[in-house]
Amino acid sequence: xxxxxxxxxxxxxxxxxxxxxxxxxxxxxxxxxxxxxxxxxxxxxxxxxxxxxxxxxxxxxxxxxxxxxxxxxxxxxxxxxxxxxxxxxxxxxxxxxxxxxxxxxxxxxxxxxxxxxxxxxxxxxxxxxxxxxxxxxxxxxxxxxxxxxxxxxxxxxxxxxxxxxxxxxxxxxxxxxxxxxxxxxxxxxxxx
Amino acid sequence: xxxxxxxxxxxxxxxxxxxxxxxxxxxxxxxxxxxxxxxxxxxxxxxxxxxxxxxxxxxxxxxxxxxxxxxxxxxxxxxxxxxxxxxxxxxxxxxxxxxxxxxxxxxxxxxxxxxxxxxxxxxxxxxxxxxxxxxxxxxxxxxxxxxxxxxxxxxxxxxxxxxxxxxxxxxxxxxxxxxxxxxxxxxxxxxxxxxxxxxxxxxxxxxxxxxxxxxxxxxxxxxxxxxxxxxxxxxxxxxxxxxxxxxxxxxxxxxxxxxxxxxxxxxxxxxxxxxxxxxxxxxxxxxxxxxxxxxxxxxxxxxxxxxxxxxxxxxxxxxxxxxxxxxxxxxxxxxxxxxxxxxxxxxxxxxxxxxxxxxxxxxxxxxxxxxx
Numbered sequence: 001x002x003x004x005x006x007x008x009x010x011x012x013x014x015x016x017x018x019x020x021x022x023x024x025x026x027x028x029x030x031x032x033x034x035x036x037x038x039x040x041x042x043x044x045x046x047x048x049x050x051x052x053x054x055x056x057x058x059x060x061x062x063x064x065x066x067x068x069x070x071x072x073x074x075x076x077x078x079x080x081x082x083x084x085x086x087x088x089x090x091x092x093x094x095x096x097x098x099x100x101x102x103x104x105x106x107x108x109x110x111x112x113x114x115x116x117x118x119x120x121x122x123x124x125x126x127x128x129x130x131x132x133x134x135x136x137x138x139x140x141x142x143x144x145x146x147x148x149x150x151x152x153x154x155x156x157x158x159x160x161x162x163x164x165x166x167x168x169x170x171x172x173x174x175x176x177x178x179x180x181x182x183x184x185x186x187x188x189x190x191x192x
Numbered sequence: 193x194x195x196x197x198x199x200x201x202x203x204x205x206x207x208x209x210x211x212x213x214x215x216x217x218x219x220x221x222x223x224x225x226x227x228x229x230x231x232x233x234x235x236x237x238x239x240x241x242x243x244x245x246x247x248x249x250x251x252x253x254x255x256x257x258x259x260x261x262x263x264x265x266x267x268x269x270x271x272x273x274x275x276x277x278x279x280x281x282x283x284x285x286x287x288x289x290x291x292x293x294x295x296x297x298x299x300x301x302x303x304x305x306x307x308x309x310x311x312x313x314x315x316x317x318x319x320x321x322x323x324x325x326x327x328x329x330x331x332x333x334x335x336x337x338x339x340x341x342x343x344x345x346x347x348x349x350x351x352x353x354x355x356x357x358x359x360x361x362x363x364x365x366x367x368x369x370x371x372x373x374x375x376x377x378x379x380x381x382x383x384x385x386x387x388x389x390x391x392x393x394x395x396x397x398x399x400x401x402x403x404x405x406x407x408x409x410x411x412x413x414x415x416x417x418x419x420x421x422x423x424x425x426x427x428x429x430x431x432x433x434x435x436x437x438x439x440x441x442x443x444x445x446x447x448x449x450x451x452x453x454x455x456x457x458x459x460x461x462x463x464x465x466x467x468x469x470x471x472x473x474x475x476x477x478x479x480x481x482x483x484x485x486x487x488x489x490x491x492x493x494x495x496x497x498x499x500x501x502x503x504x505x506x507x508x509x510x511x512x513x514x515x516x517x518x519x520x521x522x523x524x525x526x527x528x529x530x531x532x533x534x535x536x537x538x539x540x541x542x543x544x545x546x547x548x549x550x551x552x553x554x555x556x557x558x559x560x561x562x563x564x
Contacts, residue, residue, distance in 0.1 A: 018235070018239070021239045021242060021243060022239075023232075023235055023236040023239045026232070026235040026236075026239075027232055027235070030228070030231060030232060030235070034222060034223055034228065035220060035221075035222040035223075038221070038222050038223040039220070039221060039222075042221065043218070052223065052224070052227055055223055055227065056227060056230065056231060059231045059234075059235075060231070060234060063231075063234055063235050063238050064238070066238070124217055126214050126217050127214070127217035127218050127219070129214070130211075130214045130215055130217065130218060131218060134215075148205075149212065149215050155205075170201065173201060173204070174198075174200075174201050177200060177201060177204050177209070177211055178200075180211045180214070180215075181200070181210070181211055184210055184211060184214045
């Protein structure tokens, strides 16, 4: 089920109020966006601890950028752009160390997050299949799918966040859906 | 081949995909509470630091605000004080005294207030009516200078009378159409009248038909000319404004209240009579004002004051001389140098010791000798 993130009209107003020193406005804004953003990062990184680091870094950047914030676009688009950039930085930092240890320089090696056996056991079979299939998706396809599911962004907005064109986003989503659908059909077949 | 995937994508984007329903089963986890606290705390601290920085900036300004306020006060006050001092220096010392004819033999007392001068201290050109006894009462420089001027003027008049053998024409007049009739020496009242006349001339109101009737004239002036009468009639209409102009500066001194309103001569005298028992000095000042407005008016019988009791405003005299100089300067600026020089000579005849102001375009040496 699609859970599009609502973009209330006062998101930008809340950010502007926070920029003027209203800490309560930030609290409202944070509570409104923290869940979807955290899930996006957690399921993108496949690692809760790493997700928390990126999540915290994202909000710290929002806090520091409060005086430079200009309400020219949706606040959520701006927020997820920051999160995307933080994730890229995180991948580069972790990838350099991890890849150096593994003797490879391919950042795609980190594209396959492992949900972990304990976590998978807590989920239903369908959810476990989805989680496994999501983890197996290439990072770009997974990110496009997560932005759509968690952020409720349009193709254009996903392209804006990830820095690619609309057709590229469309292609990534199409491949992601195909793989996830196959995983779900396998689960349905097993249940049947 | 691509139709099917596009259709499924559209279905997904419309929210009807089984993939979305399957993804929802993953749950709606959120960040741990500790992380929430960390981030919210960081947000509050950032704002607090900013407010602290603002407070520090404000405090820094407040630290300098007292100094800045003092500096601003000095910057404003010093020029103001200098200006006031300059103004006071420019004004002649004003000391007032009355010469009470009923106590002519006793030394006149110096009045403590300022703004008016005793009729007996006026220079010859501004001598009040002749019944005024000579009683120099202000022992200051200005009074001495005025007394010296008076003596010199008296001496000059005596010499002129001896040499010419007849009364001098009115030296103050600048109108050629005016007949050289026998006139008393110009006095302060006449000078104020001349000032008012000049204003009338400037305003084009010399022949104002709506002007009130002229007051009764003394015999001497009745013998002058019709122009003079018309002039005075117009002046009466205008003099209320002249007085009103001076009221602001002199009201504090005279305490006469709403003197700027025009008062008919009879009513003016009645008011002076009413004022005299309670405040004799104010009544004398009012009489001075009255005589400046109506120099030829006869005081009615039973009036509690005599002409010699009048206390004249010194400022009017200075204004008269200053106005004359401005007229002369106007002639010079118009290129009528000869007329200006002749007028200057007449001016010095009237005010021998008058120091020409800095703005005046001519020097005392430019005064042309007056041909008699």
